[in-house]
Amino acid sequence: xxxxxxxxxxxxxxxxxxxxxxxxxxxxxxxxxxxxxxxxxxxxxxxxxxxxxxxxxxxxxxxxxxxxxxxxxxxxxxxxxxxxxxxxxxxxxxxxxxxxxxxxxxxxxxxxxxxxxxxxxxxxxxxxxx
Amino acid sequence: xxxxxxxxxxxxxxxxxxxxxxxxxxxxxxxxxxxxxxxxxxxxxxxxxxxxxxxxxxxxxxxxxxxxxxxxxxxxxxxxxxxxxxxxxxxxxxxxxxxxxxxxxxxxxxxxxxxxxxxxxxxxxxxxxxxxxxxxxxxxxxxxxxxxxxxxxxxxxxxxxxxxxxxxxxxxxxxxxxxxxxxxxxxxxxxxxxxxxxxxxxxxxxxxxxxxxxxxxxxxxxxxxxxxxxxxxxxxxxxxxxxxxxxxxxxxxxxxxxxxxxxxxxxxxxxxxxxxxxxxxxxxxxxxxxxxxxxxxxxxxxxxxxxxxxxxxxxxxxxxxxxxxxxxxxxxxxxxxxxxxxxxxxxxxxxxxxxxxxxxxxxxxxxxxxxxxxxxxxxxxxxxxxxxxxxxxxxxxxxxxxxxxxxxxxxxxxxxxxxxxxxxxxxxxxxxxxxxxxxxxxxxxxxxxxxxxxxxxxxxxxxxxxxxxxxxxxxxxxxxxxxxxxxxxxxx
Numbered sequence: 135x136x137x138x139x140x141x142x143x144x145x146x147x148x149x150x151x152x153x154x155x156x157x158x159x160x161x162x163x164x165x166x167x168x169x170x171x172x173x174x175x176x177x178x179x180x181x182x183x184x185x186x187x188x189x190x191x192x193x194x195x196x197x198x199x200x201x202x203x204x205x206x207x208x209x210x211x212x213x214x215x216x217x218x219x220x221x222x223x224x225x226x227x228x229x230x231x232x233x234x235x236x237x238x239x240x241x242x243x244x245x246x247x248x249x250x251x252x253x254x255x256x257x258x259x260x261x262x263x264x
Numbered sequence: 265x266x267x268x269x270x271x272x273x274x275x276x277x278x279x280x281x282x283x284x285x286x287x288x289x290x291x292x293x294x295x296x297x298x299x300x301x302x303x304x305x306x307x308x309x310x311x312x313x314x315x316x317x318x319x320x321x322x323x324x325x326x327x328x329x330x331x332x333x334x335x336x337x338x339x340x341x342x343x344x345x346x347x348x349x350x351x352x353x354x355x356x357x358x359x360x361x362x363x364x365x366x367x368x369x370x371x372x373x374x375x376x377x378x379x380x381x382x383x384x385x386x387x388x389x390x391x392x393x394x395x396x397x398x399x400x401x402x403x404x405x406x407x408x409x410x411x412x413x414x415x416x417x418x419x420x421x422x423x424x425x426x427x428x429x430x431x432x433x434x435x436x437x438x439x440x441x442x443x444x445x446x447x448x449x450x451x452x453x454x455x456x457x458x459x460x461x462x463x464x465x466x467x468x469x470x471x472x473x474x475x476x477x478x479x480x481x482x483x484x485x486x487x488x489x490x491x492x493x494x495x496x497x498x499x500x501x502x503x504x505x506x507x508x509x510x511x512x513x514x515x516x517x518x519x520x521x522x523x524x525x526x527x528x529x530x531x532x533x534x535x536x537x538x539x540x541x542x543x544x545x546x547x548x549x550x551x552x553x554x555x556x557x558x559x560x561x562x563x564x565x566x567x568x569x570x571x572x573x574x575x576x577x578x579x580x581x582x583x584x585x586x587x588x589x590x591x592x593x594x595x596x597x598x599x600x601x602x603x604x605x606x607x608x609x610x611x612x613x614x615x616x617x618x619x620x621x622x623x624x625x626x627x628x629x630x631x632x633x634x635x636x637x638x639x640x641x642x643x644x645x646x647x648x649x650x651x652x653x654x655x656x657x658x659x660x661x662x663x664x665x666x667x668x669x670x671x672x673x674x675x676x677x678x679x680x681x682x683x684x685x686x687x688x689x690x691x692x693x694x695x696x697x698x699x700x701x702x703x704x705x706x707x708x709x710x711x712x713x714x715x716x717x718x719x720x721x722x723x724x725x726x727x728x729x730x731x732x733x734x735x736x737x738x739x740x741x742x743x744x745x746x747x748x749x750x751x752x753x754x755x756x
Contacts, residue, residue: 156431169434176441183449206448209397213441216404220434223411227427234420243424250421254565254626 141182148175160240162231166224173217180206180213269314270323270336273307273346274389276300281381290373294361297377301354301384308346315343316746322394330394331458337394340747344598345391345521348605352513353384355722356609360506362718363616367504368416376416380510383409387518396444396454396530399522400437403486407433410515414503425498432485432495439482440522446475447530459530467535476540479526487519489546489583490553493576500572505616508568512575513609517601520582524597528751537589546587551681553580558688562695567618567625570692571611574651577685578604584682585666593669594748595741596662602740603650603658603733610726611647614640617715617723630696632705633712640715641700643723648693650730653686657734661741 148171155168184206192201228238235243280300284293315321315338323336338346357380368376386406390399411433415426448454450471451462466472481492488496496516500508527536536542554577561573578600585597615625617640622629634641650657653664663686670679705711714720733740 153435156435162427165431169431172435173438176438176445179442180445183445206445212397212401216401216408219408220404220430223408224427224430227411227415227423227430230415231420231423231427234423247421247424 141178145175145179145182148172148178162228162238162240163225166221166228169224170217170221173213173220177210177214177217180210266310266314268323269307269311270321270338270392271325273304273311273350273392274336274385276303276307277381277388278385281378281385284374284378284381288374290370291361293374293377294357297360297381298354298357300381301350301357304384304388305347305350305354308343308350311338312343312347312743315340316743331453331455334398335394335455335457336392337457338392340743340750341521341524341598342391344602344743344747345517346388348517348602349384349387349391349514352605352609353380353510355725356506356509356513356613358722359509359613359616359719362716363506363620364504366620367418367506372416376413376504379409379413379416380507382406383413383510387514390518391521394456396447396456396459398454400441400444403437403440403522406515406518407437407486410511413507413511414499416507417502417504419502421498422502425495425502429495429499432492436482436485436492439478439485441482443475443477443479443482446471446478450475456525456530460532463531463535467539473540476531476536480523480542483519483523483526487516487523488576488579490549490556490576490580493553493557493579496576497569497572500575500612501566501568505612505619508572509609509612509616512571512612513605516575516579517605520579520586520597520601524586524594524751533589533752543587543589546583547678550580550583550587551678551685553577553583554682554685555688558685558692561692562688564692565627567627567630567696568612568615570627570696571608571615574689574692575604575608577689578608578651580685581663581666581682584678585669588669588673588675589752590669590672591745591748591752592665592672594751595745596665596669598744598747599665599737599740600662602744603662603730606658606726606730606733607647607650610643610723610730611651613719613723613726614643614647614715617719620715620719621712627695627699628706629709630699631703631709632700634701636705636712637714639720640723643727644700645693645697646727646730648689648696650734652689652693655734656731658730658737658740659734661734661737 152168152172152175156165156172159165159168184203186200186202189200189202190198192204232238235246237243277300280297284296287293287296321338324330325334325336364373364376383406386402386409389402390406393399393402411426411430414429415423447459450466450469451459453459453462463472485492500512557573557576557580561570564570564573582597582600585593585600618625621637650659653659666682667679
């Protein structure tokens with residue numbers, strides 16, 4: 135049971151580690167790392183479902199009768215590209231956030247945002263009174 | 265040419281995007297994007313005509329036969345959604361150049377249009393394709409460009425909103441990917457039609473239940489169903505005005521399309537609604553969403569926030585209609601997709617005009633605007649009345665059908681709650697009307713002129729459509745009910 139579903143266990147454990155990092159960590163780069171781990175677990179899920187026991191690589195040659203399903207590999211190539219693009223965009227955003235806020239900690243950013251909100255509201259009420 | 269329309273629908277904006285790079289001047293890029301989007305709109309009109317007269321169109325990409333190759337499949341529902349997306353995109357683009365001149369630095373104008381076209385490509389692709397994995401690819405094309413578009417906002421909070429949307433959106437999309445993978449594991453196919461035939465044989469397995477749960481949660485994250493809506497208000501508020509007008513009308517609609525497609529076509533009505541308690545769940549979440557989001561809208565000080573929360577509430581109405589799973593309920597849902605796109609894009613464009621003149625959309629800045637920008641404010645009022653569901657606007661038509669569907673089912677307590685929810689809309693719309701027409705301008709504020717023509721044309725095009733379809737709803741109703749009937753497998 136445990137050994138037979140070895141790949142699935144790895145997938146689930148990685149998935150939970152990834153999601154946990156995204157939720158629990160306040161550091162924006164760590165969140166992106168968590169997201170990448172989460173996505174990687176899905177890649178492994180796809181690739182392990184393609185494996186046929188005793189099957190070789192899907193090459194048309196003599197002596198090869200049984201081979202693994204190549205389709206999930208191709209699908210996951212696309213998903214890897216998407217994952218890389220997401221990570222790159224996320225990191226680019228973190229750089230911009232660091233320039234704008236001077237911090238990459240969720241708490242600091244939320245604190246700074248609350249301040250800006252209070253200021254705009256204060257200005258608005260002052261304008262109404264005067 | 266005509267037989268290649270389904271793929272041209274997606275290819276035209278996709279190819280137009282890199283060509284923008286070659287046209288350096290931002291005016292030129294704007295005209296070109298408008299042209300590409302208009303062509304996409306014309307194609308969608310032709311497709312809708314073709315579908316309504318001769319039935320489902322199936323297009324084999326690259327000539328590979330359906331279950332193996334990727335199939336583009338256009339039925340009434342797809343054609344209807346394609347029309348909404350490309351139509352809104354074209355109308356909103358008319359105002360784009362004027363608006364971004366004030367909101368986005370000049371060197372980024374070309375990039376803005378490229379991202380816009382890519383996002384449009386993604387949405388059109390999600391709707392046209394009949395292949396489950398292709399959905400994921402297009403979903404990511406539209407989402408990645410959406411994150412970048414939102415980050416173009418002036419305020420630094422736009423960056424933070426975009427980052428949060430990126431995290432939530434990626435989790436949602438990856439959930440959908442897991443669901444599709446599990447379905448493939450059980451059936452060995454990715455084609456939606458093929459899936460719908462093969463899934464019933466293996467329906468009673470835990471893998472299929474898990475696949476269904478992953479897909480539904482992923483899609484609900486994308487469509488901002490309460491309580492998965494947290495990314496939406498800030499993303500809509502701090503994005504550039506044009507982006508908000510485009511996304512508010514289309515992005516959540518595409519996700520709702522996916523929800524409908526997966527529950528009704530891929531998994532099938534009996535599996536989604538009988539085996540699993542999806543009906544009760546969506547009814548409950550939809551109603552809670554209406555009340556929580558509408559109440560939140562009342563307390564917002566930024567008018568873009570008000571309407572962003574109102575969008576979440578409208579998703580609630582759409583999901584309640586969906587949960588009835590009757591033809592009338594589904595017709596109401598589809599009608600509301602169309603109608604909500606009309607009202608929200610008009611309202612957010614009008615807010616864009618206010619940003620153009622005043623530089624912000626705080627509620628207190630609206631004081632006295634009714635005299636200074638009469639046409640823009642009138643548009644917001646008509647859009648607001650439509651949100652409430654006043655007769656002669658489209659909002660009334662879809663609410664009417666929703667109530668009829670609920671009463672048909674005998675769910676009168678739900679019908680009463682829907683009416684109460686509309687009363688909350690009266691309050692948040694009234695706060696804006698009160699500020700614009702009954703309050704004096706702030707002391708020391710400079711009087712502003714009416715919005716420029718390039719704003720007024722698209723806003724009033726949408727408002728006129730709003731009133732036209734509110735009075736004569738035959739056309740939209742015909743398409744919506746045909747789509748609902750084909751989804752529930754009843755021949756019209």
